[in-house]
Amino acid sequence: MGIDPLSDAKILDAWQRNAAPWTAAVRGQQIESRRLVTDRAIIEATLSRSPRSVLDLGCGEGWFARALTVRGIEVIGIDAIPALIEQARQSGGDFRVMSYEDIASGKLNASVDAVVCNFALLGNESVAGLFGAVRSLLNPHGSLLVQTLHPLVACGDKPYLDGWREGSWAGFNADFRDPAPWYFRTLESWTRLFAEHGFQLLELREPLHPQTRQPASVIFIAQAMD
Template sequence: MTIDLSAERQIIDSWHQNARAWSVAISEQQIASRQQVTNRSIIDAVVSRSARKVLDIGSGEGWLTRELTARGMDVLGVDVVPAFIERSQTQGVGRFELASYAEIAAGKLGEKFDLAVANFSLFGNESVTDLFRSIPSLLNDGGTFIVQTLHPLVACGDFPYSDGWRASSWAGFSDDFTDPAPWYFRTVATWVELFTTHGFTIAEIREPLHPQTDKPAAAIFIGVLH
């Protein structure tokens, strides 16, 4: 797939179109891997850093923001999709703000955090690189950036193990989902490089295993600002 800015646009357009279906899937616990593994894995990763103030990047319908808020953290969830933010704000738990990654990079939030987390919310190429570039300015000294993403070795499938745009599908989801967006595949080495070239030391890489397959359900990168 050709790398261009239109792919970045398709990602956002797809989430605008599928916001309602995604919110239903989360609220009805339709995604087995999240219920069995990855929801708990990202909560545990954040809790392990003892942060008081947290930025949830690409917060979607807000489940992680609410979970962390319930554990006594001051959490701001941000997303580019108005329907997600509107739904989140009706739940009455956590703070939420509409913002694109470009707006975050431009300083729209106007506050700093002990920890930023991106839970399965980094799908692009240029947009993700730009976000990484801005994260240090959003963190307090010694702050942490945590990313949970598809495990590269598992998500690679039969394709070559090299960076590049990939097509996706909504296979396994309800028929309410339409127009799947492309996503940018990164190797483990490339993820590590994103952290290290933007001021972070990799403190830990976690690989939560799926209980049925014993294969990694995700990869969690924990970077500490130095």
């Protein structure tokens, strides 16, 4: 029996297959929106919380962790894809192979000032489970930051309703194949997810693409409530 094409398991399967081209694309700055807008946006949002320590969930090949480390911040990078963690470790640092399900079950022993998920929350059940565990990883008054596709832009012509969507590598080179599906959430659903798990939403940022003047992403900045 194969993997459900619209599922959390399929997301991991697809990223296993595309770890190498993804690493090349990120390190070669081939992704325009990241190069022009979103990389800088998540760095600035994180620095606005003045953390001394950060947990980078879904760290990929480690670019964000490296960007924070050179600014004097202690970073732990977590990803479920061993090939990506292997790439991240080549430059040193604390990078660990661990799934969101592992974290939800309490297998990660860490205490940090901020948890950051940068375009790393693509699933459904795995994301809800992860949110349930994040507070236990944060120091008092710790922050949770999430950058993701802007729902109003990413929705396209489909109904503005939560649900699974097929993935696409449109705009990427031919080395990419078998795109990962993703679970679409409305802005209302995203904000509810924070509230249901004990977070107060402090700020919502909508970084604009300098050419299209459309939101390139949305960034949620939240703080754990006492």
